[in-house]
Amino acid sequence: MKKLWFGNEKRRLAKTAGIVLLLLAVTALLALTGCSSKTTDPAKSQQVVELKLAHFFPGNHLTEKELVQPWAKAIEEATNGQVKITGYPQETLLKADAIYDGVVNGIADLGLSCFSYTRGRFPALEAFELPGVTYNNSKVASKVAWEGIKQLNPKEVQDTKLMMVLTTGSGDLYTKVPVQKKEDLKGLEIRATGLSAKTLQALGASSVAMPQSDAYEALSKGVVKGNLGPIEVLQGWKQAEVTQYITKTPFLYNTLFFVTMNLDKWNSLSPEIQKAIEKVNEEYFEKVAMGFWDKQNEDALKYAVDEKGMKLLTLPKEEADLWITTITPIQDEYLANMKTKGIDGQQILDKVKELADKYNAEYK
Numbered sequence: 001m002k003k004l005w006f007g008n009e010k011r012r013l014a015k016t017a018g019i020v021l022l023l024l025a026v027t028a029l030l031a032l033t034g035c036s037s038k039t040t041d042p043a044k045s046q047q048v049v050e051l052k053l054a055h056f057f058p059g060n061h062l063t064e065k066e067l068v069q070p071w072a073k074a075i076e077e078a079t080n081g082q083v084k085i086t087g088y089p090q091e092t093l094l095k096a097d098a099i100y101d102g103v104v105n106g107i108a109d110l111g112l113s114c115f116s117y118t119r120g121r122f123p124a125l126e127a128f129e130l131p132g133v134t135y136n137n138s139k140v141a142s143k144v145a146w147e148g149i150k151q152l153n154p155k156e157v158q159d160t161k162l163m164m165v166l167t168t169g170s171g172d173l174y175t176k177v178p179v180q181k182k183e184d185l186k187g188l189e190i191r192a193t194g195l196s197a198k199t200l201q202a203l204g205a206s207s208v209a210m211p212q213s214d215a216y217e218a219l220s221k222g223v224v225k226g227n228l229g230p231i232e233v234l235q236g237w238k239q240a241e242v243t244q245y246i247t248k249t250p251f252l253y254n255t256l257f258f259v260t261m262n263l264d265k266w267n268s269l270s271p272e273i274q275k276a277i278e279k280v281n282e283e284y285f286e287k288v289a290m291g292f293w294d295k296q297n298e299d300a301l302k303y304a305v306d307e308k309g310m311k312l313l314t315l316p317k318e319e320a321d322l323w324i325t326t327i328t329p330i331q332d333e334y335l336a337n338m339k340t341k342g343i344d345g346q347q348i349l350d351k352v353k354e355l356a357d358k359y360n361a362e363y364k
Contacts, residue, residue, distance in 0.1 A: 047082075048081065048083075048084055049082060049084070049269065049273075050084050050086065051083065051084065051085045051086070051109040051110055051261075051265070052085075052086055052088060052109050052110065053068065053072065053085050053086065053087045053088065053108065053109065053111065053112065054088050054091075054092075054093040054094040054099050054102060054103075054107075054108035054110070054111045054112070054113075055068065055088070055089055055099065055112035055113060056089075056090065056091045056096035056099070056112075056113060056212070056213050057089055057090065057236075058089060058090050058213075058236075058237075059089040061089070061236050061237075062236060062292075062296055063112075064087065064089050066288070066292075067284075067288055068087050068089075069087065070284075070288070071259075071280065071284050071288070072085035072086075072087065074283075074284065075276075075277055075280050078276040078277065078279065078280050079273050079276050079277065082273060083269075083273060083277065085110065088108070090213065091213060093107070093108055094107060094108055094111065095211075096113050096114070096117050096211035096213060097113075097117040097118055097211060099111040099113035099117075100115075100118060100121070100160070100258065100260065101118070103160050103260055103262050104160055104262070104263075106262050106264070106265070108262075109261060109265050110163070110260070110261050110262070111258070111259070111260055112257065112258065112259045113258065114194075114211075114255055114257055115194070115257075115258060116129060116193045116194025116195065116196070116256065117194075117211055119193065119194050119195075119197075119209075121156070122154075122156045123156065123337065123341055123343060124152065124154035124155075124156055124338070124343055124345075124348055125149070125154065125156065125157070125256060126194065126195050126334060127334065127345070127348045127349050127351075127352050128141075128144065128145045128148065128149075128167070128256050128352060129194055129195045129253075129255060129256055130195060130330065130331055130334060130352070131195070131199045131251060131328075131330055132251060132324060132327060132328050132330070132331055133254070133352060133353060133356055134250075134251065134356065134360065135167075135169050135170055135254060135356060135360070136360050136364055137363060138166070138167055138168055138169030138230075138290070138292065138294045138297075139169075139294060139363040140169070140356065140362075140363045141167040141168070141170075142165070142166045142167045142169075142285075142289065142292075143290060143359045143363070144352060144355040144359055145166075145167055145256050146164060146165050146166075146285060146290075147355055148348075148351050148352055148355055149162070151351065152347075152348060152351060154343075154348075157258075157260075159263060160260040160262065160263050161262075161263055161266035162259070162260050162261075163259040163260060163261060163277075163281050164258075164281050164284070164285045164289055165258050165259070166256075166257050166259075166285070166289040166290065166292055166293075167254055167255060167256050167293070168229070168232070168253075168254065168257075168297075169230065169254060169293055169294065169297070170249075170250040170251070171196075171228055171229045171249070171252065171253030171254070172228070172230075172247060172248050172249050172250070172252075172253070173190070173226055173227070173228055173245075173247040173249055173252075174226055174227045174228075174229070174233070174234060174239055174240075174243040174245070174246055174247075174310075175188070175190075175226030175227075175243055175245045176219070176222075176225045176242075176244055176245070177225060177244075177245065178245045178247075178313060179226070179245065179247045179313070180247065180313055180316075181315075181319055182203060182204060182319065182322060182323060182326070183204075185204045186204040186205070187205070187206055188205050188206065188225050188226060189206045189224040189225050190205045190206070190208065190224060190225065190226045190227065191207075191208050191209075191215050191218060191219075191224045191226070191227045191228065191229075192207045192208070192209065192228045193209050193210070193211070193255075194255070195330065195334075196228050196255070197209055198330060198333075199228075199327050199330060200228060200252075202326055202327050202329075202330060203323060208223070208224050210224075212229065212233060212237055213237075215227050215229075215233070215237065215239060216238055216239055216241075216242060219239060219242040220241075226243065227239060227243065228249075228252060228253055229253065229255070230253075230255070230293050230296070230297055231246070231296075231297040231301045231304070232293055232296035232297050234246075234300045234301070234303065234304040234308075234310070235296070235299065235300035235304065236296060236300065240300075240303065240304040240308040240310055241308065243310065244310060244311065245310065246301075246305075246310055246311070246312045247313045247315065248312070248313070248314050248315065249315070249323070251320070251323070251324055252323075252327070259289075331349065334349070335349065
């Protein structure tokens with residue numbers, strides 16, 4: 001009897017232990033199931049991607065406040081917080097002329113600068129800055145450049161992921177001495193970059209290459225006697241404080257800016273994230289970037305003349321025609337240079353002129 005009792009007790013305890021183990025296993029399974037259900041949301045399963053954006057504009061410049069910061073915030077919202085962009089303005093991460101290659105090499109994840117700051121690095125894109133091509137405003141010039149680049153897809157920009165490009169539209173001369181005829185430019189030191197430098201040299205000026213971030217000091221110290229650029233620089237870069245005359249020269253200048261991303265970083269993003277970013281890019285180009293310089297130029301001209309007392313000069317028609325005739329051969333030089341590089345420069349220039357005619361008619 002005693003043996004039988006012990007045998008029954010052992011079987012009862014074994015059964016109880018089995019039930020306890022089964023309950024523990026079910027509890028563990030439910031816990032695992034609950035955890036996995038929380039990670040099915042892609043917005044929560046992916047880690048936040050932190051991106052560094054380098055540019056050369058001052059932190060209080062409208063480009064930082066009204067383009068870079070809102071664009072970065074829109075991307076963060078569109079990706080449910082998965083992509084966060086931190087801006088490094090005023091060359092705090094990279095110098096202006098090192099930004100594109102800095103993005104290629106991963107020093108910055110994103111960059112905003114001018115193609116012309118590294119002349120020769122982007123030969124095909126020089127067509128969008130050639131003198132003698134008329135742009136009514138920055139809307140036209142930006143639309144021409146972005147659409148043209150997407151259609152032509154030049155090899156020189158395939159080592160990054162272009163987010164968008166935008167332009168200043170036509171620019172003018174800002175000088176310490178009055179310039180109203182070609183002879184006034186002879187030997188005059190003028191800040192200019194890219195093809196603008198060659199344009200000024202053709203007119204007899206002495207071009208000095210430097211980014212806008214260095215122009216104020218150079219003007220204040222007399223290292224240069226003037227600048228060629230969008231009127232916006234008179235206010236945004238405070239150059240109305242160190243120049244006295246504005247000479248309207250709408251046929252001399254157009255500068256092309258890029259916003260681009262490291263290609264490996266871009267390819268590491270999920271297709272959903274990429275799609276969300278490209279949608280933001282498209283919206284910001286059309287609504288903000290495309291005509292970004294037009295409003296700035298209008299405000300800066302009023303500021304420079306009304307508040308800083310700068311004198312606005314206009315070239316007589318005969319003089320303007322002489323300047324245009326003098327600089328037109330630069331287009332032929334461009335075509336010859338492209339031929340030596342094995343690039344169909346005529347196709348590119350024809351595309352630029354075709355799109356300029358199209359969008360000048362649309363954005364008058």
